[in-house]
Amino acid sequence: MTASAAPAEPGIEVLEPAGPSTGAGPPETLVGVAPRRHVSLARRALRNGAVRVGGIALVLLILAAIAAPWLGTIDPTLIDPASGNLLPGARTEVTSLAGDSFEHRFLMGSDSLGRDVYSRVLFGARVSITVGIAVALLAVALGMAIGLAAGYFRRLDGVVMRLMDGLMAIPGILFAITLVAVWRASLATIVIAIAVPEIPRVARLVRSVVLTIREEPYVEAAIALDTPTWKILTRHILPNAVAPLIIQGTYVCAAAILVEAILSFLGVGMPADIPTWGNIMAEGRMQFTQYPHNVLFPGLFLALTVLAVNILGDGLRDTLDPKFSKRAGA
Numbered sequence: 001m002t003a004s005a006a007p008a009e010p011g012i013e014v015l016e017p018a019g020p021s022t023g024a025g026p027p028e029t030l031v032g033v034a035p036r037r038h039v040s041l042a043r044r045a046l047r048n049g050a051v052r053v054g055g056i057a058l059v060l061l062i063l064a065a066i067a068a069p070w071l072g073t074i075d076p077t078l079i080d081p082a083s084g085n086l087l088p089g090a091r092t093e094v095t096s097l098a099g100d101s102f103e104h105r106f107l108m109g110s111d112s113l114g115r116d117v118y119s120r121v122l123f124g125a126r127v128s129i130t131v132g133i134a135v136a137l138l139a140v141a142l143g144m145a146i147g148l149a150a151g152y153f154r155r156l157d158g159v160v161m162r163l164m165d166g167l168m169a170i171p172g173i174l175f176a177i178t179l180v181a182v183w184r185a186s187l188a189t190i191v192i193a194i195a196v197p198e199i200p201r202v203a204r205l206v207r208s209v210v211l212t213i214r215e216e217p218y219v220e221a222a223i224a225l226d227t228p229t230w231k232i233l234t235r236h237i238l239p240n241a242v243a244p245l246i247i248q249g250t251y252v253c254a255a256a257i258l259v260e261a262i263l264s265f266l267g268v269g270m271p272a273d274i275p276t277w278g279n280i281m282a283e284g285r286m287q288f289t290q291y292p293h294n295v296l297f298p299g300l301f302l303a304l305t306v307l308a309v310n311i312l313g314d315g316l317r318d319t320l321d322p323k324f325s326k327r328a329g330a
Contacts, residue, residue: 143202
């Protein structure tokens with residue numbers, strides 16, 4: 001004889017088990033993210049138009065950056081003063097420093113030193129996209145570890161978060177310029193200089209999730225059963241922070257691409273012999289009124305990349321954030 005279910009109080013949602021209990025094993029857990037849940041989220045994300053548009057655009061840009069040595073029509077560092085400041089589509093004979101001459105079409109024109117803007121933009125995409133992805137991974141990894149420690153261990157919370165607050169008070173651009181000025185400008189230096197100011201934002205996000213989850217009954221039960229701390233953090237708490245971490249990671253990536261372009265534009269980014277979107281625009285800004293293509297084409301690629309990452313982040317937010325999912329389904 002089965003007992004009738006008690007009526008639920010107003011405003012309280014009653015969770016029903018996923019299936020009938022057979023008594024032959026442990027009851028099904030209602031906590032955590034099951035594999036089917038992951039598959040469902042992935043399918044729902046792919047059905048989101050913003051995820052598809054942003055994802056496809058970003059993948060195409062990444063593929064173009066990877067294939068730059070094959071898509072590029074000429075060495076991006078090749079200097080030929082006789083071919084300087086050519087308009088897009090111009091065809092002329094190029095002479096290398098070794099004395100070799102050949103005919104070449106400048107699809108996006110040339111800069112004041114006769115370098116092909118098209119090839120430089122393609123190779124510049126490799127630096128900008130690499131910096132964006134590397135900064136996002138580094139900031140998310142370190143911010144996640146700091147946020148988990150600060151949110152779960154109460155004794156560390158005050159000290160760690162005050163350090164994060166102090167780091168957030170320093171302007172990110174100023175911190176990056178100072179760090180690059182102290183160290184030798186390189187890809188690793190720029191990644192670290194941009195990632196460090198982003199770590200406190202990720203840490204505060206993870207900490208807020210941990211503070212909410214650690215008071216849940218299943219976490220208290222795991223603590224009462226003397227479950228190892230690392231297992232509680234990785235099995236019960238961290239899965240609840242994956243969705244906001246993915247969303248935050250896209251915004252960090254977009255911001256890092258912009259900051260790298262700003263640093264290169266100011267002359268404190270990558271060395272001048274390495275083409276990046278920032279230093280391409282910096283070299284062409286003095287002649288912008290006469291030859292705008294030196295600034296417009298790298299600026300267009302920069303804007304498209306940041307826009308694609310932001311659209312992807314907005315789509316993932318709409319899919320993974322329960323508040324936006326409920327609003328979309330209403």
